[in-house]
Amino acid sequence: MSMVEFSAVSKHFGTTQVLHDINLKIEAGEVVVIIGPSGSGKSTLLRCINKLETISSGTLLVAGMHLTDPHASESDIRREAGMVFQQFHLFPQMTALENVMFGPLKVRKQNKLAAREEALALLARVGLQDRADHYPAQLSGGQQQRVAIARALAVKPRMMLFDEPTSALDPELRHEVLKVMRSLAEEGMTMIIVTHEIGFARDVASRLIFIDGGTIAEDGAPQQLLNGSSNPRLKTFLQHVS
Amino acid sequence: MNFEAKYIWESLPLLLQGLKLTLIISLSGLLGGFILGLLAGTSRALGGKISKTLSLLFVELIRGTPIMVQVMFIYFALPMVLPLRIDPVTAAIVTIIINSGAYIAEITRGAILSVNKGFKEAGLAMGLSQRNTLRYIIMPLALRRMIPALGNQWIISIKDTSLFIVIGVAELTRQGQEIIAGNFRALEVWSAVALIYLLVTLCLSFLLKRLEKRMHIL
Numbered sequence: 001m002s003m004v005e006f007s008a009v010s011k012h013f014g015t016t017q018v019l020h021d022i023n024l025k026i027e028a029g030e031v032v033v034i035i036g037p038s039g040s041g042k043s044t045l046l047r048c049i050n051k052l053e054t055i056s057s058g059t060l061l062v063a064g065m066h067l068t069d070p071h072a073s074e075s076d077i078r079r080e081a082g083m084v085f086q087q088f089h090l091f092p093q094m095t096a097l098e099n100v101m102f103g104p105l106k107v108r109k110q111n112k113l114a115a116r117e118e119a120l121a122l123l124a125r126v127g128l129q130d131r132a133d134h135y136p137a138q139l140s141g142g143q144q145q146r147v148a149i150a151r152a153l154a155v156k157p158r159m160m161l162f163d164e165p166t167s168a169l170d171p172e173l174r175h176e177v178l179k180v181m182r183s184l185a186e187e188g189m190t191m192i193i194v195t196h197e198i199g200f201a202r203d204v205a206s207r208l209i210f211i212d213g214g215t216i217a218e219d220g221a222p223q224q225l226l227n228g229s230s231n232p233r234l235k236t237f238l239q240h241v242s
Numbered sequence: 243m244n245f246e247a248k249y250i251w252e253s254l255p256l257l258l259q260g261l262k263l264t265l266i267i268s269l270s271g272l273l274g275g276f277i278l279g280l281l282a283g284t285s286r287a288l289g290g291k292i293s294k295t296l297s298l299l300f301v302e303l304i305r306g307t308p309i310m311v312q313v314m315f316i317y318f319a320l321p322m323v324l325p326l327r328i329d330p331v332t333a334a335i336v337t338i339i340i341n342s343g344a345y346i347a348e349i350t351r352g353a354i355l356s357v358n359k360g361f362k363e364a365g366l367a368m369g370l371s372q373r374n375t376l377r378y379i380i381m382p383l384a385l386r387r388m389i390p391a392l393g394n395q396w397i398i399s400i401k402d403t404s405l406f407i408v409i410g411v412a413e414l415t416r417q418g419q420e421i422i423a424g425n426f427r428a429l430e431v432w433s434a435v436a437l438i439y440l441l442v443t444l445c446l447s448f449l450l451k452r453l454e455k456r457m458h459i460l
Contacts, residue, residue: 050367079369089360092460093382106378107369137460148364155368 001064003028003159003190004049009058011044011214018044020214022058026192028158031185033201033222034194036211037237042194045211046161049192050081063158079107082152086164088144090136096123096147097132103155115154122150126180142173146180159190166197196241202226210234249430253421257431260417261438267331267413268400268442271338275399276392278339279346286347287354288376297347304344310405313337317409334406334413342399349391353384386459393450397443404439414438 004026011019018041026032036042047053049062051074060067063080090099100119104110110118123129126146136144145165152160162181166174178200185191185204195201201208201222208225210218212233218225229235282300285293304312317333320326328336357380365375404415418435422428 052363052367074366075369075371078367081367083364083367085360085364087360089358089364091361091364091379093386093458102378103368103370106374152368 002026002061003030003063004192005059005061006045006048007059007061009048009055009060011041011048011053012056018214019048019055022216024209024216024219026159026190028190029188029206031189031191031204031206032193032209033205033207034192034209034211035196035198035201035237035241036217040211041214042211043163046163046192046194049161050078050083052083075107079103079155080158081161082155082157082159083161084145084148084152084163084165086167088136088141088148088168090144090148090151092136095133095135096128096139099136099147100150100154103151107155119150119154122154123147125153125183126150127176140173141169142176145169145177149177149180149184153184159192160184162191162193162195164194164196166195198226198238198242210237212237245429245433246427247430249425249427250434253418253425253427253431253434256417256421257414257434257438260412260414261442263331263411264400264403264413265442267334267338267403267406267411270335271403272342272396272399274335274339275342275346278343280350282343282347283350284354284376287351300340301344301347304340305348309337309341309402310408312341313406313409330406330409330411333409334403334411337406338399338403341402342395345395345398346392349388349395350384352391353387354380356387357383383460386457389450389454389457389459393447396446396450400443400446401439 002025004024006022006024009019009022010017022045034042034045044053048055048060048067051067055067062077065072065077065080067077090096091102094102097116097119100122101112101115104115104118105112120129120132123132126149128143128146128150131139131143131147136147139147149165165181166177169177174197178197181191181193181200182204193205205222208218208220208222209216210225210231210233218229218231218234225234226238282297286297286301289297313333316336317328317330321328361379361383362375365379366372370378403413406413407416407419410416414435418431422431425431
């Protein structure tokens with residue numbers, strides 16, 4: 001079973017079509033990096049996977065569930081696909097620990113003690129065990145994003161979606177987030193990452209997708225696409241981002 | 243006419259009786275108005291078509307008519323069409339509930355709409371239901387942001403209880419007026435009445451300030 005399967009998916013916002021006839025299959029364990037100019041539809045594609053956007057036509061299967069099936073529960077789909085946002089969106093009224101415990105408590109209905117223990121372990125994994133009692137406002141952007149990754153992992157999703165996870169960060173804070181993502185990839189997590197970090201795509205991704213004008217323009221091995229693609233649009237794009 | 247403080251002391255027991263009634267009307271009115279406002283404001287911000295329209299009608303109707311007319315309508319007009327007798331205190335409390343409720347509905351709506359959409363998406367994205375996202379994420383943030391405006395509205399409502407003099411509720415202002423009818427000491431008695439209102443609203447301001455400090459508006 002594929003983790004994600006787009007078949008002839010289109011998406012409109014009003015009269016503008018942002019995704020055109022997308023066909024895409026992502027298997028367990030793949031680390032897929034999606035690049036493309038802004039407004040090309042890459043974030044929308046990602047957000048369709050956990051139903052933050054609904055598709056206009058076609059079929060979309062996520063972890064075996066039909067997203068267009070009216071009986072399929074949105075919650076069931078979403079807890080299989082953890083999401084990390086560009087602006088982190090940590091809950092500001094909760095400490096780092098409470099943010100990470102929140103999903104297990106309210107979504108997975110775990111008991112408090114177990115949730116706390118797991119949350120502390122997750123914070124340690126992203127290198128922030130000593131920041132457990134800090135509020136988001138007391139953390140740097142890089143730290144907030146690492147807590148956000150831990151928060152998404154705490155729900156035990158089968159795949160992780162990253163929507164430009166380092167775009168809001170200063171250059172010197174990016175590497176700490178990328179390091180956590182790299183270790184996740186090494187552990188075999190299925191990851192779909194919208195990013196402009198070409199270096200990360202080259203080193204960590206198992207697959208690179210270039211989206212242009214709402215269609216998949218290129219799909220292949222990162223080294224191959226980054227070093228010698230014949231696609232002129234991709235070439236221009238790569239010149240602009242690097 | 244000299245200011246003679248002894249008239250204040252003389253009238254204090256009656257004024258305090260009036261204050262007691264003012265506080266009863268205010269507190270139950272504010273509590274009820276808060277609940278009504280939360281419900282109406284939440285449905286206007288997030289509800290379906292029907293509940294949105296209903297709360298819009300409610301807000302416009304109440305906000306667009308004077309509170310004095312509202313209380314007289316409830317006290318004098320309603321019993322003419324409905325088989326019920328309303329005592330003045332109940333009419334006063336009901337009026338404060340619906341009147342402050344309409345304003346608090348707009349405060350609630352504004353606070354909910356001010357919460358970054360990203361927090362809601364973060365909640366939904368982890369598999370939380372709409373209802374629980376509202377309950378655990380949006381409302382805790384919105385309620386904090388409501389505190390300053392809520393304090394404003396509560397103080398206005400407390401002062402508005404003085405208008406219920408028109409249906410003869412023996413609240414603070416009415417007591418003052420009756421004392422003056424007997425002793426003609428307008429200067430002393432109105433000063434005392436004003437001071438008592440000021441003390442009550444200052445206490446409320448102080449409590450809200452402490453609450454605001456404790457809660458951190460995020």
